[in-house]
Amino acid sequence: MQISFLNRLTLRQITVFLAVCQHRSYSRAAEHLALTQPAVSAQIRSLEELVGQALFDYIGRQLFLTSAGELMLRAARELQQRLVHLEIELTDLHGQLQGRLNIAVETSAERLMGQKLQHFCQHHPGVDMAVHVGNHDDLLSRLRDNLDDLAVMTKVPSDQSLQYTPFAEHTLEVVIDRNHPLCTQTGLRLQDLLSYPMLLREPGSGTRQITDEYCRQNSVVIPRYQQLGSNRLICHALPGSENWSILPTDIIRDSGLAQQLSTLNVHGFPIRRSWCSVYPRAKHLNPLSKAFLDTLHTPIRGAPRDTG
Missing domain, CATH: 1.10.10.10 (Winged helix-like DNA-binding domain superfamily/Winged helix DNA-binding domain)
Structure with missing residues (x-):
């Protein structure tokens, strides 16, 4: 018909x-x-x-x-995406990448991605970048709706619908106020911290999901906690309190509170995961996306080693 x-x-x-x-x-x-x-x-x-x-x-x-x-x-989304691909492919014929690249980045990867984005834009000045920053569940939703060319996240679901490749280490540590009573103790296990309240991210965040997974694997139940909406907010809530938290190493270093916070030597820490480039398995990457993937997976000469 x-x-x-x-x-x-x-x-x-x-x-x-x-x-x-x-x-x-x-x-x-x-x-x-x-x-x-x-x-x-x-x-x-x-x-x-x-x-x-x-x-x-x-x-x-x-x-x-x-x-x-x-x-x-x-x-309509498929048509729009195909037109974007066509524009990029036509400009690529002239030897210079041009067009718009939509990237979604998990909140904790902001520092790492700042270096990568700067490097990419320096080498491809004709590219317009649109970067969405959100929590883990937000990025998964955007991938399902085909709103971005690719995403950067940790803890990728194993449902076979997403293509992902690790490109940098992501570590999380136990962090407290530098004058906290636990700072003088050695041989700590996570269970030793449970008499003090914990500061936690919201359930949709990657940091929270990694924390919950670690607790399940080690049969730990957090009895007292407060839920805050960002890692940086948690960092600023720790000084002068008896609270503790599990946070990405980069966030602790970049919080501006290094002199007021301390990372604890707790058995099983740091937790080590990987940052991954992620896109739907059925998606055909355009030349811009492929060029950005190359940037993600190539060490930047002269830059400090990525650990977050």
């Missing part, structure tokens, strides 16, 4: 549709695209007329995708 309406779809309709999907609002999509709200509504209405089905439902003043809308969203 021939589907003739596909020949009448326009890139403008696709762009407006994707903006409405992203913002879940006609007015916010209009603001993002520098259009009027009636113009956005007209584009969606004409697209729905071509498809012959509604793409959005209003339920309780909220916008939701219909089944047809879900199918259109998947196709």
